[in-house]
Amino acid sequence: MSTIHLIIEPRTRDLGGFTVGRVLPYAKRRTVGPFIFFDEMGPAEFAPGTGIDVRPHPHIGLATVTYLFSGEIRHRDNLGFDQVIRPGDVNWMTAGRGIVHSERTDDQARKNGQKMHGIQSWVALPEDAEETDASFHHHPKASLPVIERDGVSMRLIAGSAFGRTSPVKTYSPIFYLGVEASAGADIPLPDEYDERALYILSGVADIDGERHDRARMVVFNEGAKPHIKAIEDTQAMLLGGAAMGKRHIWWNLVSSSEARIEKAKADWAASADAGFKDSVFSLPPDEVEFIPLPSD
Template structure:
């Protein structure tokens, strides 16, 4: 039924801004094409302390970053010249391709609208044929993301194809990504037709096959098994998975199917060959010191997304 249970671990993105990191994990580097997942917040700080949460301009290659908020707002700026405020229920989908830099700023008191800032950040690895594509960015509004409701169930399709729902969010490989809210006692399953599937318990708790799993756990399910998740209390889940892409290397904020491409990205950032956002170029995150590390390890990702 369950292949693995991953507990979210604390990770610091900036001074005073700690998140819960779910992927990558030493026993599970990816889930379908998803190679990274952070849960930030809920964060409640005084408005004058908001700048301390900022994530300065930093680079990516070989992936799409996906930003989704439960509360608050974040200002995204990137080297394409895009400046986009993302709010709850929207999706920011940035495809880095051959290279992009972006920042995430918390510069408006409305960031804390509703009492707290809370967001889910994922990275989706690109198929080899798309790793060197030109970078792109798209913001999708709530009305572009279909919603399904039933007794005790509310669900939004963030991306991909699931339960007969589809939307116009551009993806590069078969996947599903869902925001699900369950009332106590509600029962829910997983989309079929995907070899790798998981459910992250963002809030509340769910029961699977007689065992209860609390918030902060990613449940990775055995292929071919169709589990039933039962909400033990009001619960929020993020369901995700899809077709695996094969081995990927990850170092800091770089993802690639080739080790040598990671080395090139390091050199490009160090030499200033990845452009900074034109409206946010006064500071940036320097390349981490590349000390000798055990195989498969790398500096912790700096990015929220």
């Protein structure tokens, strides 16, 4: 019996000259553990004078985590946090009842141009934490545990795995690992979680005798014990956790309640109409632009 439940290949999205591969949500698989959104950003190269400009927008009911392999992004939010994230660092933003943030290329990186590659993912919050206070935490690369096995190095981005725990505050059982494996090395998979997946960023992996190339997510069956071997030098992400249950997702809003999403939509529209003065949502300091509520 196969250890593999499903293989997901990214669908390409062009975000104004910047290509991402959308993996989750997927029609046949909406989540893996609490992971409800998973994008591979790039690889891309920005010429001098160009960069990312994601205007302020709202989130509810989730936590976002950005993890870069190259390039940098400047995060600003309406809590007042202003933080540049660089490769190996973690920006973990808990939206809870609501937060507004922007993501842009900083001035110096825009001037020089840069290569950009990374993963942006959203983690759904359990129902008892969906309305928690919004927060933001930056974790430098050096603060994250590194787990070494024969020919494999794994950086623990969030959660617990292989007897280690990341300093990132999470709200449900989860694991998230950045993996670098040498050719011929066995890649271990945590076995204490119900839902688990491997996303191959580069290289080739053999799973129980089948070859799997880059840019695909392999979702494993519950309780499976696959044998994963790097055929060549391979970079990948391991992720998963406890099943989260049904979640609704619309634009940047996630909730177990459709009514809560409708309220957040109305709150964003009303806040924009009020110029973000004395309203539910506010803009980050020094930001005046914003993304209007989509029409559909």
